[in-house]
Amino acid sequence: MTTTVTLAQNKLAMAIANPGALGSIDAYITAVNHLPVLSAEKEVSLARALRDQQDLDAARELVLSHLRLVVSIARQYLGYGLPHADLIQEGNVGLMKAVKRYDPERGVRLVSFAVHWIKAEIHEYIVKNWRMVKVATTKAQRKLFFNLRSMRPDGHTLDPDQVAHIAKTLNVKPEEVREMEVRMSGREMALENPEDDDDTFAPIAFLSDEGHDDPTQVIERRAIDLQQGEGLDTALAKLDDRSRRIVKARWLQDDGGATLHELADEFGVSAERIRQIEVAAMKKMRLALTA
Template sequence: MAQVQSSTLTLQPAAGAASFALGFPAQVPSLGNLESYISAVHRMPMLSAEEERKLALAWREKEDRDAAGKLVLSHLRVVVSVARHYLGYGLPHADLIQEGNIGLMKAVRRFDPAQGVRLVSYALHWIKAEIHEYILRNWRLVKVATTKAQRKLFFNLRSMKQGFDNFHEAEIESVAAALNVKRADVVEMEQRMGGGDVSLQPLGDDGEEVYGPMAYLSDRSHEPDAVLEARSREHLQVHGLEEALESLDARSRRIVESRWLAVNDDGSGGKTLHDLAAEYGVSAERIRQIEVQAMKKMRQALASYA
């Protein structure tokens, strides 16, 4: 929202919005909240047609910033009124007013009193245009309207949907005819507008952790700690495992490799305890004991290597 300070009035628009500042002597005190701002702008005196014409000429011919500032101040109430009609989009009222003020200031820059119209009539287009742009940028993470026709359909369709939830076939045909668009465009825009927002990082009501899309949308594979961890694990699996196997005697190494590192022709795992028992002429229990001791020794070797 516009922030009125002791010396200047400066707009601080949302990121990406074109703006400029008009500095002029302040006529209202410093304000701390939206209610105070709205109350203050409604107390500002309105200009007569002759006063408005003189101020507009002073700005156009002499670039008198005080005159431009008075034109802006006297029409801030118009922005508040227009912004109130767009509260149904779920965006902050203060932000809507802020963007509308940008449109008002653009209108003051371009206003020509010689055209025979009042500033309020000329500024309405600029105020609504800036608010529309802000809504389209922020109403959804994915833009719902990109072409001029889609933007027109977006705002008209939303106002026409206020009386009912979903369109019936006859209503779709009626809207398409009234807005001079294809039936398929109406259906698509209604579906896109009806899509609910999903929180990327939801929180449980009782404070418990709840997994949302962020849990599986984020890719940690390229983060520095993940890269270092992957490299360390790969190095341990290749070089560390080789050193651990070299710490074993020949029989223990063959038993471990046959049991856990070998793959049969059919894709199944290595040899069983009984297979190795028959090969070495001992019991399966003895093979298991050798395997346990070998694994223990390998773990100690891997710990030292790590």
């Protein structure tokens, strides 16, 4: 039994930043659920060893023993349409932050302390990656976004009294509740027809080309497009090879772009590191484009 647990721990130690590394998310979850739960005494002992001696093996054991908590919390956010593996990955980052900050002398179990950090990382990931969440810019609006789904009775449209109640409960404006409800109930539609079918009309077929009869405007738009394209190439040229690869893979692909998880596998680093490189690269490109 000890050998089995050790093998599972060794695999998971390499997979913490990459839940898909074990072959599938189901395999990862199965391995996580086979790890032993720490007793209160053992947890305090390991936490003290980490705090007093910077014992990384103790930190590793604390993290591994709580990975099932991350899986459980991440499952609650599957309704936002983001990959389960990515949610778990972000939750694991929060767990590691919690382990680093945990004080065993406060008399609180790590599981209670870590919940906040795990949810905070997952919330941040959802806000950054779910397009419809871009309106959630304030703390109150984020609270509205993450609570509205559960506060809508049976998923039905809210009536005025329910809107007023939710707005009062979450300390937001009624119009913000209505706007968020519309955004969460809507779905994206392709502007162009994804299939080469002359008998099927996409929304773009019904839009008029206001510049069609004015050759001057057509030429001007083409000139602007050419200038912007050259500017983008110039900005990309200022990046190092790794940063350029990440930006192109994330933003310049026709298939929707690579995920942080996929790029983390490619470069052998964590998804958080990929995000940091991406942010720095985009900032450098913005400076180049505005120079």
